[in-house]
Amino acid sequence: MFAGACMGSVSFYICAMHTLLLNHIARYVTLDDAAQQTFCDALELKRLRRYQYLLQEGAICRHDYFVIKGGVRQYETDAGGKERIIHFGFEDWWISDRYSLLTQTPSIYNIEALEATEVLQINKDALEALFLEIPLLERYFHKVLQQAFAIWQRRILLLQKSAEERYNAFLQDYGAIEQRLSQQHIAAYLGITRETLSRIRSQYAGKI
Amino acid sequence: MFAGACMGSVSFYICAMHTLLLNHIARYVTLDDAAQQTFCDALELKRLRRYQYLLQEGAICRHDYFVIKGGVRQYETDAGGKERIIHFGFEDWWISDRYSLLTQTPSIYNIEALEATEVLQINKDALEALFLEIPLLERYFHKVLQQAFAIWQRRILLLQKSAEERYNAFLQDYGAIEQRLSQQHIAAYLGITRETLSRIRSQYAGKI
């Protein structure tokens, strides 16, 4: 167990499970050991089986989640029962319902594990408290959000284009995780039906 | 002239043009007078006539802009010459090409004044330097970005819905600025043609 591995001398409080996140942070800011320790202390590991929820519609989102293993999807179920995926989260990605987290109102989204998944979660209030203590930490989260924002801006442009263009862009951006997703999830992410996606794909098969 | 009004004793360095922005900041964090002064010193006023560009395709975006009067649109012109508006900016909104700003690569967007407009601009590097000096300032920008992100998340969901639903949501969210926009700009924002928008609107006329 990870918890066990964390016991013992002080130097072992930072566990293997934290390294992915600490490396991620190191790409943006340089935290000293004490700050790393303080931050890691606020993290909690959460394991999910496939189909298990990280967040369910109607609940208030109180955590930000960093995926260290596996993958999740964040989706809305509309009045007609159709699912629209607005975001995926795989290794090295932060995920949560930012709107619910910000306003502390019930979420309209579900976040569900696509496979066996492990995330590190941090409580919103705990994180905000840490920002006061460690300004560099806020700088990290700010930078990560800036990057995410830039990507989402691009996505908005994409959603205004044809089904085929969206799929091409998806392959470019998410080629690495394409094999881990079902067609219907890709379609739900692109805002098209699985039938349309299937037809686009079969066109390609002919061309290649 | 504003510049003139700013001359004289030290207590007048913060000008009328800054109050909208300072009030905006005050809604998120509390800056002391010195910090306000330092921040305002980094700002520059820019006036635009209608149709004038704040940013042109191909240029590297080096500023973040806060609109204090008037309005702008941020749009892409695609290969077929069709314009897609990804964002508007009116009073009390920050606007810029976050991707270009972040990566310092040429922008694919134009930002153009829709009417006579005044913005306060701040240089990216100057702002980052200020973040080190005034951590609360980074907190403010982080919070503003969080809020913008939440709104954009919602927009992505909307873009996956029907033309009519998008228009309804637009009226809800931007009812206040609807009269200041032309139909074709609204259509370009919603990702539909102006003909389709015109037809949706004429349906309503019948219902009311």
Added chain:
DNA sequence: TCCGGAATGTGACATTTATCAAAAAAACAA
């Protein structure tokens, strides 16, 4: 006031995508 250009509205038709139904293929469990 009138004129000319831009924006908006309308109709006919084309294209894209969704919907529904069912078959084929793949994944999974006993």
Added chain:
DNA sequence: TTGTTTTTTTGATAAATGTCACATTCCGGA
């Protein structure tokens, strides 16, 4: 393996939206 369920593919058809052409309205400048 075999049987069962889920996912993907395929076809026929419907609905939504786009395109093109042109009429109408709106608006600012001479």
